[in-house]
Amino acid sequence: MDLSAMEQYWIWLSGVEGIGIRRFYRLLSEYGDARAVWDSIGDPGMAFLGARALENLRAARTEERFFRVFSELERLNMRAIPRISEAYPASLHEIFDPPATLYVRGDADLSAERMFAIVGTRRATRDGKRAAREFARTLAGEGVSVVSGLARGVDTAAHEGALEGGAPTIAVLGSGADVIYPPENELLAERILDAGGAVVSEYVPGAEPSKGNFPQRNRIISGLCAGVLLVEGAENSGAMITVNLATEQGRDVFAVPGSIYSPLSAAPNRLIQLGAPPALSGWDILEHYRWASRPAKPAPGAPLPELDEEESTLVTALREQELSFDELCSLGKFPAAKLNSLLTMLVLRGIIVKAPGGLYRAYQ
Known part of the structure; x- marks a missing residue:
């Protein structure tokens, strides 16, 4: 990690506990640069920091503390990108x-031309997770880096879909980049890194997640991207924070329409009512930015897969919604052994797919 002296002082100052983004930029405004802040600690003009932050700043002004910042980054295989860096x-x-400094694990290009955010509720429905995964897979298949927050629900499905699509995906955390939250997504985070993606945070390594951090990190999710897709969310969903930030930042906002009777479709439906473009597939987004053209539909009369009556029954059900093995069994049409055989053959023929979570769905 090659950093200039000025970049090192910037990273050191931005990581002092209690300074925060507003105090950080005020210090730069008052003293000119981070090295000057180092040289001026004890100046009466720093009283605006408050007693605790000022004491933290004094304690951090030692060579041992200064160099510990960078040895810890090296130990974690993490890079720090200060705002003054190219x-x-x-x-x-x-x-x-x-953000004053971004802490990054992974190799993904944070300045890639094609970046798009997918967000939504943590309490996503089965259809919501499916939509997030399919949108992300389609976008990633055309080289778009999908950005989300690694949270439960829609975020998790979006990252999984992006991995299926084969492009880097970027997770922006409300904790240190080495503190995966929720903990059950640690394996997903490793998969993201192994696939050339990145885990990003403005919080120092080791920072624990806190309630106030998540709304704050949402400005980074939307800020990195050309636009944001809201998949599901109630009227008061936290995902609406990202949507509102995207609007303030001049980013495009898309929404997945849903049932008027579903509380988790209230936010996207409301956005559509207010003028947001409805998105029915990833191709709507790809075509909006002219990133790719939708594949041509099969010509009329093109041969369809030949299905016998039993296969057709399964495929028809799976075109309507994703179903688990147990749910398919509950349809009462096939013994378990027969059902397993039918599903296996349909998967091998490429007519249905087994999705994450043990659910089956039919290709449309």
Whole structure:
């Protein structure tokens, strides 16, 4: 990690506990740069920091503390990108309160031309998870880096879909980049890194997740991207914070329409009512940005897979919704052994697919 002296002082100052983004930028405004802050500690003009932050700053002004920052980054195989670095994403310079420093695990390009966010509720329905996964897979299949927050529900499904699609996916955390939250997504985070993606945070390594961090990190999710897709969310969903930030940042907002009777479709349906473009597949987004053209539909009369009556019964049910093995059994049409055989053959023929979570669905 090659950093100039000025970049090192910037990273050191931005990581001092209690300084925060507003105090950090005020210090730079008052003293000119981070090295000058180091040289001026004890100056009466720093009283605006408050007693605790000022004491933390004094305690951090030692060579041992200074160099510990960078040895810890090296130990964690993590890079720090200060805002004054050429590697800092240009798109984040434009937003309100741009993060002072980004801590990054992984190799993904944070300035990639094609970046798009998929967000939604943690309490996603089965259809919501399916939509997030399929949108992400389609976008990633055309080289789009999908950005989300690694949370339960829609975020998790979006990252999984992006991995299936084969493009890097980027997770922005409300904790240190080495503190995966929720813990059950540690394996998913490793898969993201192994596939050339990245785990990103503005919080120092070791920072635990806190309630206030998540709304704050949402400005990074939207800020990195050309646009944001809201898959599911109630009227008061936290995902609406990302949507509102995206609007303030001048990013595009899309929404997945849902049932008027589903509380978790209230937010996207409301956005559509207010003028947000409805998105029915990833191709709607790809075509909007002219990133790719939708594949042509099969010509009329093109041969369809030949299905016998039993196979047709299963495929018809799986075109309507994703179903588990037990749910298919409950249809009462096949013994378990027969059902297993039918499903296996349909998967091998490429007519249905077994999705994450043990659910089956038919290709449309």
